[in-house]
Amino acid sequence: xxAIAYTQAGLPIDDARALIxxxxxxxxxxxxxxxxxxxxxxxxxxxxKVRRGVATDGPRVLGWDAVGIVDAVxxxxxxxxxxxxxxxxxxxxxxxxxxxxxxxxxxxxGRKPASLDDAAAAALPLTAITAWELxxxxxxxxxxxxxxxxxLVIGAAGGVGSILVQLARKLTKLTxxxxxxxxxxxxxxxxxxxxxVIDHSLPLAEGLARLGISEVQHVASLTHSDQHYTxxxxxxxxxxxxxxxxxxxxxxxxxxxxxxxxLHWESMFTRPLYRTADMQRQHDLLNxxxxxxxxxxxxxxxxxxxxxxxxxxxRRAHALLESHRAKGKIVLEGW
Numbered sequence: 001x002x003a004i005a006y007t008q009a010g011l012p013i014d015d016a017r018a019l020i021x022x023x024x025x026x027x028x029x030x031x032x033x034x035x036x037x038x039x040x041x042x043x044x045x046x047x048x049k050v051r052r053g054v055a056t057d058g059p060r061v062l063g064w065d066a067v068g069i070v071d072a073v074x075x076x077x078x079x080x081x082x083x084x085x086x087x088x089x090x091x092x093x094x095x096x097x098x099x100x101x102x103x104x105x106x107x108x109x110g111r112k113p114a115s116l117d118d119a120a121a122a123a124l125p126l127t128a129i130t131a132w133e134l135x136x137x138x139x140x141x142x143x144x145x146x147x148x149x150x151x152l153v154i155g156a157a158g159g160v161g162s163i164l165v166q167l168a169r170k171l172t173k174l175t176x177x178x179x180x181x182x183x184x185x186x187x188x189x190x191x192x193x194x195x196x197v198i199d200h201s202l203p204l205a206e207g208l209a210r211l212g213i214s215e216v217q218h219v220a221s222l223t224h225s226d227q228h229y230t231x232x233x234x235x236x237x238x239x240x241x242x243x244x245x246x247x248x249x250x251x252x253x254x255x256x257x258x259x260x261x262x263l264h265w266e267s268m269f270t271r272p273l274y275r276t277a278d279m280q281r282q283h284d285l286l287n288x289x290x291x292x293x294x295x296x297x298x299x300x301x302x303x304x305x306x307x308x309x310x311x312x313x314x315r316r317a318h319a320l321l322e323s324h325r326a327k328g329k330i331v332l333e334g335w
Contacts (some may be wrong), residue, residue, distance in 0.1 A: 001023065001024055001025070001026050001099060001100040002021065002022075002023060002099070002100050002335060003021075003022050003023070003024045003059075003061050003095075003098060003099035003100065004008040004019055004020065004021055004022070004061065004062075004063075004098040004099070004309070004310065004311045005019070005020060005022050005059035005060055005061045005062070005098070005313050006018060006019055006020070006051050006056065006059070006060055006062070006228040007020065007056065007058070007059050007060070008056075008278065009051065009052065009053060009054055009055045009056060010053070011050055013048075013315055013318045013319045014021070014315075014319070014323060016311075016315075018051065018305065018315060018318070019051070019062075019311045019314050019315050019318070020059075020311050021310060021311045022059050024059070024061075024099065026101055026138070027095070027101060027102070028103075029072055029073060029074040029077075029103055030074050030103070031074045031075050031077075032074055032076050032077060032105050032106055032107065033073070033074040033077070033103045033104065033105060033106070034070050034071075034072075034073055034074070034080055034086070034103070034104055034105075034106050034109060035045065035070070035071045035072040035073070035101055035102070035103055036066065036068040036069065036070055036071060036088075036101065036102050036103075036104060036109075037068050037069045037070075037071045037100065037101055038066050038068040038097055038099060038100060038101065038102055038309075039066075039067050039068045039069065039118045039310055039333065039334065040066070040067045040068075040118035040119045040121070040122035040309075040331060040332065040333040040334070041063050041065055041066050041067075041097045041098060041122055041331070041332055041333075042065035042066075042122045042123050042124075042125075042126070042159075042329045042330060042331045042332075043063075043065070043317040043318065043321060043330045043331075043332070044064055044065060044126050044127070044159060044313050044321075045321055046064060046092070046126075046330075047062045047063065047064070047096075047321070048318050048321050048322055050092075051318065052064060060095075061095040061096045061097075061098050061099050062096045062098055063096030063097035063098035063099070063102075064089045064090050064092065064096055064097065065089055065097060065122055065123070065124075065125050065126045065127075065329075066087065066088060066089075066090070066097035066102060066104075066122060066125070067086070067087045067112055067118045067119075067121045067122040068085075068086060068102070068118075068244050069083065069084070069085055069086070070082050070083060070084045070086060071101060073106075074106075074179055077106050078106075079107070079109070079283060080106055080109065084111065084264065085111065085112040085244065086109045086110065086111060086112055086123050087110055087111075087112045087113070087122065087124065087125050087284050087290075088104050088108055088109040088110065088125050088286065089108065089125040089126035089129055089268060090102065090104045090108060090242060090272070091105070091108065091269055091272035091273055092269045092273060093103075093273060095204055098309065098314065100335060102180060105272060105279075106269075106283070106285050107272070107279045107282065108146045108234075108272045108279070108283065109283060109286070110125070110282075110283055110286025110287045110289070110290055111286075111287055111290055112138035113289075113294050114290075114294055115293060115294045116293060116300055118333055119302060119305055119331045119333045120300040120302050120331075121300070121329065121335070122302075122331050122333075123159075123300050123302040123303075123329035123331050124163065124180075124289065124293075124300060124301065124329075125286060126159075126212075126268060127159040127160045127162070127163045127164075127301065127329065128163050128201070128286065128289045129268040129282055129285060129286065129298040130160050130164075130191045130245060130266060130267075130268040131160050131163045131164035131167055132167060132285045132289070133266055133268060133285075134160075134164065134220055134243045134245065134264070134266040135164060135167055135168060135172075135220075136225075137266075137292055138243050138264035138265070138266050139220070139241050139243050139264060141168075141172055141218070142172075143171050143172065144171070144172065144173065144290055145172055145173065146172040146173045146174035146218075147173035147174075147215075148173075148177070149174055149175070149216075149217040149218065150161045150174065150175045150176075150177060150213060150216040150217055151168050151172075151174045151175070151176050151177070151216070151219070152179070152216045152218070152219045152220070152232075152235070153165055153168070153176065153177065153178045153194070153206075153218065153220045153222065154178045154180065154200055154204075154206075154219065154220065154221045154223065154224075154225070154228055154232075155177045155179065155180075155200070155220075155221075155222035155223035155224070156178025156179055156180055156189040156192065156194055156197065157178070157180045157185035157186075157188045157189045157192075157327045157328070158222055158223060158326070158327070158328075159301060159326075159328065159329045160222050160245060161178065161189070161192075161222050161325075162188070162189075162192050162221075162301035162303075162328050162329070163192075163298070163301050164220055164222075165178055165189060165192040165193050165194050166192050166193050166298050166299065166301075167298070168193075169192075169193035169194070169195070169290075170193065170297050170298065171303050172331070173296075174218070175195050175196075176193065176194050176195050176196075176199075176215070176296070177194065177195065177196045177197070177198060177211070178190075178192070178196070178197045179197065179198050179199065179200035179204070179207075180197055180199070180200070181199050181200055181201040182325075184327065186199075187268040188303075188312050188327045188328065192301070193298065194278070198210075198211070198212050200224075200228065203231065204228065204231045204232075204235060205231065205234065205235060208235065215235055215237040215240075215241075216236060216237065216240065217236075217237050217240050217241070218240060218241050218242075218243070219232050219236060219240070219241070219242045219243065220233070220243045220245075221242065221243070221244050221245075221246070222245055222246060223246055223324075224246070225244055225246050225248040225251075226248035226249055226304075229248065229252070229255075230252065230255075233255045233256065233259070233261065237259075238259045238260060238261075238297075239259065239260050239261070239262075240259065240261050240262075241261070241262050241264060242256070242261060242262070242263050242264065243264045243265075243266055244263070244264070244265055244266070245265075245266050245267070251263070266294050268282070276299065301329050302326045302328055302329055302331055303326060303327045303328025303329050303330060303334075304320075304326070304328070304330050304331070305333065306331065306332050306334060307332060307333075308319075308332060308333065308334045309332045309333065309334065309335055310332075310335075311319075313332055314332065315329045318334065325328040
């Protein structure tokens, strides 16, 4: 089967060897596995981080977003059958979705939204799981709750920000303030449902002050958290909550003590990586997101379509992500 991989970590993305087209054997499903014929994939910052920083002793296939058709199932599979259209993000310790066929545990897979084509659906799984878990599991905002409280989303035009803003606006009563630094990304954040958008290249307190807001109860810092950390601590109300998904070099937890602030890490890979007892919640929430898409409550976060799935197009996608100028999700489709 065709696949795209890297064989040497750390190569710059303009080097043709950074991602290469290869041929691999067709994988055979384990007991709880689906084998999926991949039709479309999306690209995430984690793809670029692994490619740059994780050494490999052989070809490593990246990719943690996919839409496809179930081709075969393991002996213990109960949730799907061959022919089902699915979408999923998978897990970081198994070969990724940048291949014609991929194995994925059924408990991390949802039914594809019926109202979306493959590319539009591929934009959603990883970011939808991340945003859902961050908002409802980590920050513990109840659906329909949050009235009188404010959520500040730093990086609201990115992949996770785009769906987090929608979830918070549509499923809670929070006031949602996004950050974005360019006119096009600010417009995107508004289109996703933000009540207000401020420029994170300027002091955050000044942007909030122009809205008549002096403090916020919740912050979801999705990018460049180390740059904004001191400002975030100052802006959070006493007993407020900070959620992180990125990789700040250091986090001064003592800075949170005076206000009794709480810090929450979100990684959507935790449940499938550790095979937690509640692992199947990702199946359930992906199905819920599909329902919300199909009923018009949520929309796809597809930003750009980069053509067919091959090494050259994936290198272009990685380059755009590394430039930090992408909005929404970058998707590739077909072989």
